[in-house]
Amino acid sequence: EVRLVESGGGLVQPGGSLRLSCAASEDSTVRLSSFESFEMHWVRQAPGKGLEWLAYISPTGSRTHYADSVQGRFTISRDNAKSALYLQINSLRAEDTAIYYCAKERLHFELQEWGQGTLVTVSS
Amino acid sequence: QSGLTQPPSASGSPGQSVTISCTGTSRDVGGYDYVSWYQQHPGKAPKFLIYEVSKRPSGVSDRFSGTKSGNTASLTVSGLQAEDEADYYCSSYGGSNNLVFGGGTKLTVL
Numbered sequence: 358e359v360r361l362v363e364s365g366g367g368l369v370q371p372g373g374s375l376r377l378s379c380a381a382s383e384d385s386t387v388r389l390s391s392f393e394s395f396e397m398h399w400v401r402q403a404p405g406k407g408l409e410w411l412a413y414i415s416p417t418g419s420r421t422h423y424a425d426s427v428q429g430r431f432t433i434s435r436d437n438a439k440s441a442l443y444l445q446i447n448s449l450r451a452e453d454t455a456i457y458y459c460a461k462e463r464l465h466f467e468l469q470e471w472g473q474g475t476l477v478t479v480s481s
Numbered sequence: 482q483s484g485l486t487q488p489p490s491a492s493g494s495p496g497q498s499v500t501i502s503c504t505g506t507s508r509d510v511g512g513y514d515y516v517s518w519y520q521q522h523p524g525k526a527p528k529f530l531i532y533e534v535s536k537r538p539s540g541v542s543d544r545f546s547g548t549k550s551g552n553t554a555s556l557t558v559s560g561l562q563a564e565d566e567a568d569y570y571c572s573s574y575g576g577s578n579n580l581v582f583g584g585g586t587k588l589t590v591l
Contacts (some may be wrong), residue, residue, distance in 0.1 A: 358574060359568075365537040398580070408519070408527065408570050422578040465515040466580040468572070471526040 366475030379442035379459030393437035396462040402453040449479045485583035492589040503554040503571030511552035515574035566590045
C-alpha cells in the first residue's frame with residue numbers, strides 16, 4: 358500500500374506563492390521505486406465544502422491537465438527520483454484557503470490512494 | 482465543467498438501506514463508466530469506495546454497491562451501521578482530461 362504525505366501548507370498573505378509537496382512511500386521504504394509509474398492528482402477541499410479536482414500529471418511528467426478554475430496559477434510537477442509530487446500555487450487568494458490532498462490514480466481519473474492533506478490558509 | 486448533483490443529506494436507521502444519487506450529464510456520468518464514490522469521515526481524507534460505477538476495491542465492504550442509469554449514478558449502503566455515518570462524494574471522468582465531483586451527501590445513521 359502506498360503512503361502519501363503532503364507538506365508545505367501554512368498561512369500565506371493574499372498575492373503570495375506556495376509550493377506544496379507530496380512524498381510517496383511504501384511501508385518503511387523511503388523511496389518508492391514504482392512511483393515513476395503512478396498517475397497523480399491534486400484535489401482540494403475548502404472548509405466545510407466539497408472536493409474540487411485541481412490537476413493531473415502523467416508518470417513521466419510530460420502531460421499535465423488542470424481545472425479551468427486554476428489554469429495559469431497552479432503548476433503540478435514531480436520528481437520521480439525523490440518519489441515526490443509538487444503543486445506550485447501563485448497569486449494566492451482567500452478562496453484558495455483549503456486542505457490540499459495529493460492522490461494516486463487507479464485508472465481513468467479514479468483516485469485510489471489519498472494523503473492526509475495539508476492546510477493552506479490565505480489571509481492578511 | 483459543472484459539478485455533479487448530489488442530495489445534501491440522507492439518513493436511515495441501523496440495518497436499513499439508503500441510496501444516494503449523483504446526477505451529471507451525457508458529457509460525464511452518462512458518457513463514461515468511470516464513476517467513483519468516496520467516503521469521508523470528519524477530519525479524515527476521502528476513502529476510495531467504488532470505481533467504474535460498481536466495482537469495489539479490495540477491503541471495501543460488500544454493503545456498498547454502485548449502479549448507473551443514463552446520467553445518474555447511485556450508491557447504495559445496505560445494512561446501515563453507525564460507522565457508515567460520513568460524507569459521500571461521487572466523481573466522474575468529465576472528458577477532456579478533467580475530473581468532476583459531486584457536492585457531497587451527508588449520511589446520518591439515526
